[in-house]
Amino acid sequence: MWSITLKLMRKTKRMLIPAGIAIMIGTAFIASTFLFGNAMNDSLTRQLTAMFGNANYAVSINSSDLSDKELNEAYSSTVGDFHLDQIAGIEGVDGIRASVETGVSVSKGDSTVSGEIISTAAQKNMLPVNITEGDQPKDSNEVALPEDMAKQLNVGVGDTVSLTSRYAVGDDGKAKADNVRVVGLTSDPNGAYSYYGGAIVGSNNLLAAMQGVDDFNATGTTMVYLDLALDGNSVSAKTINGVKALLPKHFDLMSRQQISDESIKSLSGNQTNIVTTFLMCFGVLAMFVAALVIANTFQVLVAQRRRTLALLRTIGAKKGQLYGSVLFEAVVLGFVASVLGVVLGSLLMWGMCVSDIMQEGMRFNFSWQAAVVPILFGIVVTVLASMGSARSATAVTPLEALRPIELTDNHRSSLTRAIIGILMVVVGIAMAIFSIWQVQATNGGEDASGDQFTMILLIAIAGAALVFLGMVVTAVF
Structure with a gap:
């Protein structure tokens, strides 16, 4: 059954792309948030212990x-x-x-x-x-x-x-x-x-x-x-x-x-906590939107595969196997997209640290949390979002193999997705404009302090990511 599921995924991989991109962006946000916190804490630690010299x-x-x-x-x-x-x-x-x-x-x-x-x-x-x-x-x-x-x-x-x-x-x-x-x-x-x-x-x-x-x-x-x-x-x-x-x-x-x-x-009230919390909120929001895209994608996939699922029932497949097949597909999709998201977030933070864009002397500091937490979060969200479609798959009877294919009406979910996507694009553009205005107000960033410049940069990045994610959410594949 697992090999059949993988073959079905390869056949419909085009339809899985938007859900995968949504998961990737959400997990990239979460991974980069952990890495940003690591870099800030490392920088803060070095500042706080700079008086030590070589002392331990x-x-x-x-x-x-x-x-x-x-x-x-x-x-x-x-x-x-x-x-x-x-x-x-x-x-x-x-x-x-x-x-x-x-x-x-x-x-x-x-x-x-x-x-x-x-x-x-x-x-x-x-x-x-x-x-x-x-x-x-x-x-x-x-x-x-x-x-x-x-x-x-x-x-x-x-x-x-x-x-x-x-x-x-x-x-x-x-x-x-x-x-x-x-x-x-x-x-x-x-x-x-x-x-x-x-x-x-x-x-x-x-x-x-x-x-x-x-x-x-x-x-x-x-x-x-x-x-x-x-x-x-x-x-x-x-x-x-x-x-x-x-x-x-x-x-x-x-x-x-x-x-x-x-x-x-x-220093629990320092800006490091504020910024990391700010970024984590966007990561969770991105994963929430990704869940809507995932749910809609699996609804369409199950609807298109009803005849295939019915044929599987005729040759002895049980309801539990069909349910597990959909969840297995969700696990594979969530894992692959989450790994790519961790790689994307890591490359983003590595590039920012190497180029000293955020703050001079900030070092890239990878930790297991930056990999494990986003991947687990991405898999769990994907599985939860697909459970409704998995239950629908168990309702398929062997007789439906003789019926014509009828896709479920997903007009309402598509409309909801479009509204959310448009709102995200609008908010993202507003954040990008605000960051540009802040850069101009601080003489091209030269008059801004290190913390101010970091915040402006993060707002710009979050705005650009929201625009991109909003476009993915509203995209029709």
């Missing part, structure tokens, strides 16, 4: 159930409270960096540029920025400047600059350090300090001076980054316990993944 763990405040007094106590912690030298000596600790930063002004002659100075580390890969030329500060009165800042000040590796704290740090007012040697240049590929135009990496004595204290251990910090050696796929319990034993009160050791997951969870 961090010591931070465990703020759960802390009173205001305890929080104030935790936020008053200094570098010395973390016993960095002792932690660095623990077996399995490959790198450590206390995060200390403050605002400074860098001067050379008559030129002055504001920036953010951050603490250095013994290991270059522990820094949240890259050293593109020279080296990181190791001795006193040394800095590595952002490349753009160095160009503005017209200085290079080996030159000297002056640093002044942007804030009063004591009775003497703003701290100042002269004859500070530039030992390197930095870049900020992950945007950890994009707000400041990059980060200045400074030696420990400069961080202490800019905060108005005599020793680096007296500078304030609430975050320490650690590079812990992996024992297989995890860090050994001995290393974890050794580090935790030296931590100050109210602080805890967390992995990079834990911190990024909690940070993303705390």
